[in-house]
Amino acid sequence: MLRWCISAERSFLLVLGRGPSLETCHSCSGPRSPKSLRKLALKYGGLMYLQLGQKPCLVVSTAAAAKEIFRKHDATFASRPPTLAFNILTAGAYRNLGYAPYGPFWRRLRRIANTQLFSPAVHASHEPIRRKEIHYMLKVLVEDSHKGKPIHLKSWLTSVTANNMTMMLSNKRIFEMGVDNDEKKRDFDEMLRRTFVVNGDFMICDYVPYLSFVTKLQGWVSEMQGLRALGASLVGNIFQVDEHRERAQKMYPSDTDYVPDYIDVLLKTSLDDGDRLPDRDIVSLVVGLLNAGTDASANTVEWAMAELMANPDIRKKAQAELDAVVQDRLVQESDIPNLPFLQAIVKENYRMHPSAPLSVRHESHESCVISGCEFPAHTELIVNIFAIHRDPSVYENPDKFDPTRFVRSPEVDPVAGNDFYQLMPFGAGRRMCPEQQLGNTMVTSMLANLLQCFEWETATSERESGGGEGDAVVVDMVDYYSFMSFRQKPLCLLAKPRPLASLLLQASP
Numbered sequence: 001m002l003r004w005c006i007s008a009e010r011s012f013l014l015v016l017g018r019g020p021s022l023e024t025c026h027s028c029s030g031p032r033s034p035k036s037l038r039k040l041a042l043k044y045g046g047l048m049y050l051q052l053g054q055k056p057c058l059v060v061s062t063a064a065a066a067k068e069i070f071r072k073h074d075a076t077f078a079s080r081p082p083t084l085a086f087n088i089l090t091a092g093a094y095r096n097l098g099y100a101p102y103g104p105f106w107r108r109l110r111r112i113a114n115t116q117l118f119s120p121a122v123h124a125s126h127e128p129i130r131r132k133e134i135h136y137m138l139k140v141l142v143e144d145s146h147k148g149k150p151i152h153l154k155s156w157l158t159s160v161t162a163n164n165m166t167m168m169l170s171n172k173r174i175f176e177m178g179v180d181n182d183e184k185k186r187d188f189d190e191m192l193r194r195t196f197v198v199n200g201d202f203m204i205c206d207y208v209p210y211l212s213f214v215t216k217l218q219g220w221v222s223e224m225q226g227l228r229a230l231g232a233s234l235v236g237n238i239f240q241v242d243e244h245r246e247r248a249q250k251m252y253p254s255d256t257d258y259v260p261d262y263i264d265v266l267l268k269t270s271l272d273d274g275d276r277l278p279d280r281d282i283v284s285l286v287v288g289l290l291n292a293g294t295d296a297s298a299n300t301v302e303w304a305m306a307e308l309m310a311n312p313d314i315r316k317k318a319q320a321e322l323d324a325v326v327q328d329r330l331v332q333e334s335d336i337p338n339l340p341f342l343q344a345i346v347k348e349n350y351r352m353h354p355s356a357p358l359s360v361r362h363e364s365h366e367s368c369v370i371s372g373c374e375f376p377a378h379t380e381l382i383v384n385i386f387a388i389h390r391d392p393s394v395y396e397n398p399d400k401f402d403p404t405r406f407v408r409s410p411e412v413d414p415v416a417g418n419d420f421y422q423l424m425p426f427g428a429g430r431r432m433c434p435e436q437q438l439g440n441t442m443v444t445s446m447l448a449n450l451l452q453c454f455e456w457e458t459a460t461s462e463r464e465s466g467g468g469e470g471d472a473v474v475v476d477m478v479d480y481y482s483f484m485s486f487r488q489k490p491l492c493l494l495a496k497p498r499p500l501a502s503l504l505l506q507a508s509p
């Protein structure tokens, strides 16, 4: 039987294991496209079996199916497939929290990370860093707004999240204010974008290994090798383990005010056998955290601001809530529990625009039986978060941005635990995002600060032609999938400082 065919447009024929029909998917990500898979799920159900090339795949597209798989088969599907991208980006070692297969190395790393890095105490100790970094970058925004410069929001957001991350990871800013960062910033944004492309695009060699020469001819191998080198050159001087070792001897424990960064903590952490984590694993871990944490949070806020520009009444209501609750000071993380409407906006935005619409790839490390069918080891699990979040049987008008649905059900909270499969932007199970608390805090806090300190207008190019101030604005919501769901047209806005923005000038640098 014909299992696949490839055409010039990289279209694939899929064979549905439980039915006679053939379905064709057209997209740059081939059959791994959230929208195409959702269409199939609406026809064939929440749990589908697909044969992609030589690889059996299980596709989960409803909350009920996700619950069934993660409650009963989580450990079985807790591995990651050794894709070409994972292989080349980790130089064949897979010694990285996100890419490592399920086994002793991953379990040890995740345990260290959970207890030493991602604990509530460490999260709280880094609050001043996060506050300072947002204020630092908001000042840049005030200056740009005085010059009437349109703000390329995504670029501004990745500067905040990247600086936030490198300060927590290594006590250094990757982008200094006042320093000409343009080229470095362009390279960094490009590196993030290309990393998601190589992780999201459909590589034939991952599904039909003997066709790996096709992937090579398409230029993917050299692209990934170049990307690894670019990444190393951009963060090489940020993540210096020896520097940390020397500083530890000189400075603390005598300096009691010093808040240890992640590298400091990892250098002091003993493994179960009494050894320390080797330097290369420390670097690999923090580079992975920088990549995982920077764009996911920035991309989420860009989508939220786009929705708020398209829905000015919701934006104004969120600003009114901030003004009433926080009043005459700058908003802080500790205010978030008192801002229920803002929290509902953030949840509704996760629902409509999950950062990783197909999550990260999962793979079974042993065979298992599901609904009476036996699945061999190395079956890929595709969790279609996009489809789960737009299930019409769970969400009325699923394509409408309506935060009130979460005002009515505040208990649905993707950060609190695994039980709310109808809203799972951070995934589920053992491989669930370990830093959902940090991601959610950064997202909510950036959004709160942007709304509290500025009035926003769409730049002229976004405005409906002929429209003037106050007229309806058209905000382009077209997305494209490349591991993450990106905006096809970056959001460009004009910011006008609100009176409270003057307090930023008094905030410490």
Ligand code: HEM
Binding pocket: 097, 098, 099, 110, 288, 289, 290, 292, 293, 294, 296, 297, 300, 354, 355, 356, 359, 360, 361, 362, 425, 426, 427, 428, 429, 430, 431, 432, 433, 434, 435, 436, 438, 439, 440, 443
């Ligand atoms: C809004 C922000 C974020 C979103 C939406 C998000 C989402 C996700 C998702 C969907 C996964 C895959 C889960 C799975 O495989 O089932 C994941 C994994 C991961 N995330 Fe996040 N994330 C965010 C922020 C962060 C931050 C700030 C960090 C680090 C500082 C981070 C680090 C990781 C890591 C290391 C993994 C892999 C875990 C593993 O394989 O064991 N994420 N994230």
